[in-house]
Structures are given as C-alpha cells and as structure tokens.
C-alpha cells in the first residue's frame with residue numbers, strides 16, 4: 401500500500417504565543433490545533449506570526465521563522481547584523497537578544513538537558529545556574545563580540561563568499577561577518593571572486609600573526625591565485641578530503657596557557673580567542689593535579705590540556721593523550737616534545753584506550769566531539785578509578801547523556817561550569833568535574 405501524499409505546510413502562517421527555549425537556537429510554540437512549532441528569531445513570552453519553513457501534515461513538529469513580532473520581549477533588540485533574520489544567514493541564532501538574555505537562554509537549555517537526559521537539577525550537577533562569558537570577555541554595551549577566529553565561508557555559483565542559510569545549502573552572500581575576529585575580517589575574503597571554490601576557510605591565530613586560508617575547490621576547478629589584504633599561508637582540500645600546503649606554513653601558531661601550539665592543516669583549535677585559556681583554567685581548577693599524578697587527555701587535539709597537566713604533575717607524573725587525527729597527533733607530539741613523560745597515541749578513544757592496557761589513572765580530561773563519549777567509553781573510564789574527571793562538552797545533550805552513564809558507573813558531578821564561548825549563536829561550552837560517589 402502506498403503512503404497517502406503528504407501535504408506540505410511550508411509557507412503557512414500561525415499566530416502563536418512563544419513558549420520556552422529549546423536546544424538548537426529556537427523556541428517552542430503551539431498552534432491552536434496543538435501542533436508543535438520550533439520557532440527561530442523569536443523569544444520566550446513573545447507573540448509572533450510564525451511562518452513554517454519545514455514540515456507537513458504528518459510531521460511530529462514543524463520548523464518556523466518568526467516573520468512578524470506582535471508583542472516583543474523586553475530582551476529583544478534590533479539584530480546588529482543585516483544578514484541575521486528569517487531566510488538569511490544561518491550562522492547566528494540570537495542576534496535579536498540582549499547579551500545577558502542570550503546567556504540566560506543558554507542556561508535554560510543546559511538545565512533542561514540535564515533534567516531530561518541525566519535526571520539532574522542544577523544543584524545536583526554542582527552548578528549555580530549562571531552562564532559566564534569567556535574570561536576577560538567584557539564588552540562595552542552595544543558592541544558586537546568579534547570572536548570568530550575561524551570562519552568557513554561558503555561560495556555561491558557566482559564566486560561570492562557568504563555563509564549558509566539555516567538548514568540549507570543556499571549561500572547568503574555577505575560583505576562582512578560581524579562576529580568574525582578582526583584578524584579574519586582584515587583579510588577581505590568577502591571582496592574577492594572565489595569562482596570554482598566550494599568553500600574558503602579563513603583562520604586568524606591568537607597570539608601570533610599567523611593567518612591562513614584553506615581553499616576547497618569544486619571538482620576539476622583550478623586554484624585561484626590568492627591575493628588578500630594581508631599575507632596568508634594557503635592550503636587546499638584535496639578530492640580525498642586531505643588538506644595540503646599550497647604556499648607558506650602548513651600550520652598556524654596559537655598561544656594558550658603561556659605555551660605556543662602548532663595547529664596544522666586546519667586541525668581543531670578553540671574558535672573564541674579566549675576559549676582555550678578559559679577552559680584550561682576551568683579544567684585545572686577542577687582537577688587540581690598533584691605532583692606525581694598520572695593522567696589521560698582524551699580527544700586531545702594538539703595537546704592543549706595534556707600540556708597544562710604535564711606542567712603540574714612534574715617529572716614523576718605522566719600524561720597520555722589520545723587523538724584520532726593523524727596531523728593533530730603529529731602536532732601534539734611536536735608541541736609537547738619537551739615533556740619526557742607525555743605520550744600521544746593515535747586512534748579512536750574506544751579502540752586506542754583498551755590497547756594501552758592501562759588499568760588505573762589519577763585524573764582524566766575528556767573533550768569529545770559533539771556526539772559525546774558514549775556508554776562503553778564512559779564505563780571504561782570509570783573502571784580506571786580516577787580521583788577526578790574533567791568533562792569538556794560542546795553539546796549539553798551529549799554531556800547529559802554521558803553524565804547519566806557516569807552515574808551508572810559510580811561517578812557524579814562535583815561542579816559544573818557553563819561558558820558562553822560562542823556569543824550570538826546557540827552554542828555553549830560546559831566543564832563538568834566528576835568524582836566517585838562516596
């Protein structure tokens with residue numbers, strides 16, 4: 401039997417009262433018939449006209465944009481960026497909210513995920529409910545935080561650089577991204593013709609003058625000669641996904657925790673210029689390493705936390721980092737070559753950790769990608785009996801799921817700190833410190 405034809409509701413408009421914020425940069429509302437809408441560009445408590453952007457009669461929920469605000473929240477401001485708003489750039493979710501309100505919304509999302517997925521109240525998670533800016537990130541009122549030191553520009557068929565629209569491959573051409581760091585804006589990427597490219601990533605390192613552009617050509621396209629307003633090194637993405645040097649250094653030098661880290665081939669580094677220092681401090685304050693401790697830095701990237709721990713555990717301590725990216729492993733080994741008792745293993749944590757044969761460890765820091773660590777890895781980590789675990793999370797849902805697994809394995813959060821390292825977007829960073837249940 402064939403399915404009945406589904407009737408699209410895209411373009412339908414509903415007048416709704418906007419309910420609470422939900423994970424993903426939108427708020428929840430209900431139509432008069434009880435349909436659930438996830439509404440972007442709205443704020444809790446507002447009355448808006450929501451126009452459906454995704455969904456049909458059979459959908460469990462609809463996605464929508466607030467296209468008219470009938471009753472505005474006191475937290476609403478005029479979006480400073482001309483490309484923010486319904487149907488435009490998908491990069492920022494909360495341009496229309498005051499900075500303090502953005503942080504409150506993020507806090508509500510974290511609290512909701514903890515409750516729903518880990519059964520924890522903020523108090524039980526050791527969290528005072530606040531969302532802190534990155535350390536030292538105080539801006540005069542009205543000033544837009546220009547924090548993105550890495551911007552991935554999409555390129556349209558006419559060769560114009562822009563940013564992708566929300567949940568779309570369409571490109572919103574821009575003449576400037578307001579939240580791009582000055583080191584990125586100064587390159588003038590938006591002024592150039594990028595014909596033949598699918599995307600262009602711009603990187604402005606923190607603490608060095610290194611600037612880099614990574615070209616991602618469409619199949620068969622010739623690479624352009626890159627002439628920008630500032631000198632840059634140039635890399636390219638090959639058809640197999642590998643990243644290769646075209647000219648200049650194949651890496652940038654980033655500074656954090658009074659150390660220089662080489663980050664090659666567009667590998668992972670925190671995007672906000674104050675994020676790496678903020679997170680290192682939060683992790684070290686939580687773990688409190690002692691001389692002689694043994695520690696794991698899992699999903700270690702180029703060795704940010706391994707370096708910080710190595711300094712504190714001294715010559716009698718030892719740190720093992722595990723990272724899946726080949727180039728990141730080479731960089732981590734290079735960055736930490738002065739520490740004899742630091743070792744970096746390449747591999748996926750769930751495979752490489754069992755291979756090490758380690759049965760005991762004093763401290764663990766883990767900073768997994770958005771999917772989190774998962775049940776098996778959490779079980780393995782708990783079995784090593786660490787005194788403390790620092791869990792750095794870029795997705796509160798993954799954190800909450802893993803906290804539930806930790807609880808099953810005898811670990812509970814001692815403290816949780818939440819940082820707004822991605823102003824204007826819905827993203828948020830958490831640092832949970834766990835210890836064994838007594």
Ligand SMILES: C[S@@+](CC[C@H](N)C(=O)[O-])C[C@H]1O[C@@H](n2cnc3c(N)ncnc32)[C@H](O)[C@@H]1O
Pocket residue numbers: 668669670698699700701702703704705722723724725728747748749750767768769
């Ligand atoms: C969020 S980043 C953290 C990096 C580092 N802690 C930092 O702050 O610079 C996550 C890292 O995990 C690596 N990764 C992703 N999946 C992995 C896995 N299954 N096992 C090991 N590393 C993984 C990525 O390559 C990336 O470098």
